[in-house]
Amino acid sequence: MQHCGTLTIETPRLLLRKFAPEDASDMLQNWAADPQVQHEYGEPVYQTPEAVQGLLQSYIAGYAQPDFYRWAIILRETNQNIGQIAFCKVW
DSSP: OOOOOOEEEOOEEEEEEEEOOOGHHHHHIIIITTHHEEEEEETOOSSSHHHHHHHOOOOOOOOSSTOOEEEEEEEETTTTEEEEEEEOOOO
């Protein structure tokens, strides 16, 4: 398989793109601090801006790898980050 990394995907309603530092406040407000959402992602709850910044830095660092796939889900109507999509290996 030839990996291509996280490429931007556009639909009429959504923009799927790489995470960026400016996503932090939307992440905290819309999903990263929500226990139910984070349970479904299999990730801990992030309750502070500093914790979300640390998470973002790990996502952004991952983009250096061609087999890293993680998209920020941006609702075009509001330009808000409303979630994420990630692919991972399952053995």
